[in-house]
Amino acid sequence: MAGRRAGVTNLCGPRLLNTRQKLSPARLKTALADQARALGFDCAGIAGPDAIAQAARYFRDFLDAGAHGDMDWLAAHPERRADPRGLWAEVRSVIMLGVNYGPEQNPLAILEQRTRGAISVYAQGDDYHDLIKKRLKALARWLVAAEACEVKVFVDTAAVMEKPLAQAAGLGWQGKHTNLVSREFGSWLFLGAIFTTLELPRDNADTDHCGSCRACLEVCPTSAFPAPYRLDARRCISYLTIENKGPIPHEFRKAIGNRIYGCDDCLAVCPWNKFALVGREAKLAAREALRAPALDELARLDDAAFRALFTKSPVKRIGRDRFIRNVLIAIGNSNDASLADEAQRLLGDASPLVRGAAVWALSQLKTRQEFDALAARALNAEADESVRAEWRGSSPAARPSS
Ligand code: B12
Ligand code: SF4
Ligand code: SF4
Numbered sequence: 001m002a003g004r005r006a007g008v009t010n011l012c013g014p015r016l017l018n019t020r021q022k023l024s025p026a027r028l029k030t031a032l033a034d035q036a037r038a039l040g041f042d043c044a045g046i047a048g049p050d051a052i053a054q055a056a057r058y059f060r061d062f063l064d065a066g067a068h069g070d071m072d073w074l075a076a077h078p079e080r081r082a083d084p085r086g087l088w089a090e091v092r093s094v095i096m097l098g099v100n101y102g103p104e105q106n107p108l109a110i111l112e113q114r115t116r117g118a119i120s121v122y123a124q125g126d127d128y129h130d131l132i133k134k135r136l137k138a139l140a141r142w143l144v145a146a147e148a149c150e151v152k153v154f155v156d157t158a159a160v161m162e163k164p165l166a167q168a169a170g171l172g173w174q175g176k177h178t179n180l181v182s183r184e185f186g187s188w189l190f191l192g193a194i195f196t197t198l199e200l201p202r203d204n205a206d207t208d209h210c211g212s213c214r215a216c217l218e219v220c221p222t223s224a225f226p227a228p229y230r231l232d233a234r235r236c237i238s239y240l241t242i243e244n245k246g247p248i249p250h251e252f253r254k255a256i257g258n259r260i261y262g263c264d265d266c267l268a269v270c271p272w273n274k275f276a277l278v279g280r281e282a283k284l285a286a287r288e289a290l291r292a293p294a295l296d297e298l299a300r301l302d303d304a305a306f307r308a309l310f311t312k313s314p315v316k317r318i319g320r321d322r323f324i325r326n327v328l329i330a331i332g333n334s335n336d337a338s339l340a341d342e343a344q345r346l347l348g349d350a351s352p353l354v355r356g357a358a359v360w361a362l363s364q365l366k367t368r369q370e371f372d373a374l375a376a377r378a379l380n381a382e383a384d385e386s387v388r389a390e391w392r393g394s395s396p397a398a399r400p401s402s
Contacts, residue, residue: 028147029201032095035142039135040281041192042100042185045169045203049084049091049195055164056082062230069234071243080159084195087159088152093200096162096169097139098182098189099132101125101279104286107264111257114334116292117327119315120238120262121188124286127314129155131283132192140194147198155192162191170203176228177216177266183209186273187266209272216266221255225266237263241326242318247356247386248329250393258330260298260323261315287313295334298327299342321351328354332361340365344374352384359387363394371396 023031029046036044059082068074080087084094103121110118122128136153144151154160163180167173172182172189182189210228217225224235233239237259240248248256267273279285289309301309306320315323328346331339343361346354359378363371375391382388 023146025199025201028198031146032139032143032200036097036139039138039142040099041097041135041139042189042280043098043171043182045096045166045171046200047094047096047165047168047205048202049094051094051168051202051205052083052161052164055161058230059161065232067230067232067234069239069243070245071233071239077159081161084160084165088195090150090197091152091195093196093198093202094165094169095139095143095194095196095200096166096171097132097136097192097194098166098171098180098185099128099135099192099279099281099284100185100188100277101128101190101281101284102185102188102273102276104278105291107268110292111259113292114258114330115295115336115339116258117260117295117298117330118258119260119290119293120264121267121286122190123261123314124290125284126312127316128190128284129157129314130312131281132190136192136194140196143194143196143198149196149198151197152195153192154195155190160193162193165193166191168205170206173206173208173210174229175208175216175270175272176210176214176225177270178229178231179267181209181270181272183272184275184277186276187268187270188273188276188279213271215269215271219265219269221257221263221265222252245322247353247390248325250360253329253360254333256326256329257333258295260295260326260330261318290315295327295331296339296342299324299331299339299346321353324349324351324354325357328357328361332357332364334365337365347374347378352387355382355384355387356390359390360394363396366396368396 033044063075063078084091101122107121110116132155140151140153163174166180172180175181179187180189181187217228222235222237224232226232237256240252241259241261301320303320306323307316310316328343331343340362343358346358349355362374379388379391
């Protein structure tokens, strides 16, 4: 991009890149922050690799409580997450970066439209992992050119505790909903990290500004916070709709409402969002087709259509079957009996995960008589034990016989 290259030239200047005259650490840090902004980051800060000892202790408590559920990758090698030097012994400074993805519209408004699916804000545009990784690599290359050093870049998927590191680097604080809150951008920051062998001047850690507020704790539809600052991921709709591979446990199905990929409730109610700005990156902005997609259309997606609709989107990661499972839970919660046809059609789907969710959706939309008649027919043909269990365990309690 021409504009971007111009930014690099201006900011590095011929003195820095051509003659490689050494900048003082403080000037290098200022130039790095300018360069980060020119590359599209909205905030940057620096922490030492020894900055998150307390977070590491909380992390162990989280694992001991089993709050990570089936995310075995989170529990693997806790020593690497607990301390950046456990991941890379040579790291001397951690550069933390944030990209604002503030939404244009109130993300809670869609929750009232029960025949439409709510996709969380972070997943309505292109996948942030790809975008941020490219930017991190560009910034890391700039740093190496400015001052000989080694670098490694991370966004989300590596064994890095990005939120406590971002707090230590002064980007914000971990709110009671456990995400990083920024005075400038509210709850809407993606995080990324550059580890480097350079000793850079540290920023001051940010401090907690939650005060007596409990808005995020109280709004959570599934009571996923056992206490402020602590999340039980097994109850979180984000985990249940994205990470969880099997059937969604019955106790959470109603509370999920029409959320078909992730959840934004605790983020959206944070009063610090009043200072938030709409994200400036067009690739992360909501695609029209993903703002409020109709559940009946989503229910008809086959594998190819699913991949086409979610090209470059993070949603693609969970695959068509898990996605349709989520859509069927939303259909069950729609209170719109006309959507029962879609669920009934999916009783014949090849995936037992989909068939099981279709059974539950029908239990919510059909009368007891209708449901019992369907069950009698389907149970004869259904060989999968998990789907048979759904037929036996899903009872149309809410709707009387006609
Ligand atoms: C695993 C994971 C999840 C899991 C678990 C979330 C969690 N809170 O742990 C699930 C699937 C549920 C999830 C959901 C979401 N995630 Co997520 N997730 C991650 C991941 C990969 C690791 C997080 C982690 O280490 N968890 C383990 C726990 C123990 O760590 P922690 O959350 O920091 O917990 C701290 C507090 O509990 C605190 N604590 C505990 N007890 C106490 C007591 C006191 C008194 C105090 C003060 C503190 C305290 O200390 C702990 C350690 O710091 C990070 C990326 C990364 N590599 O860091 C993204 C990440 C956290 N996710 C992110 C996002 C955007 C989301 C969602 C908003 C997506 C969505 N819309 O659906 C939701 C938000 C749900 C929520 N309220 O947290 C962003 C958050 C950005 C930000 N501004 O903070 C990250 C950083 C990805 C990124 N690179 O941008 N996520
Ligand atoms: S993302 Fe939703 S379900 Fe998860 S903790 Fe926040 S409000 Fe609760
Ligand atoms: S909603 Fe309130 S308690 Fe939750 S993170 Fe924001 S300020 Fe803190």
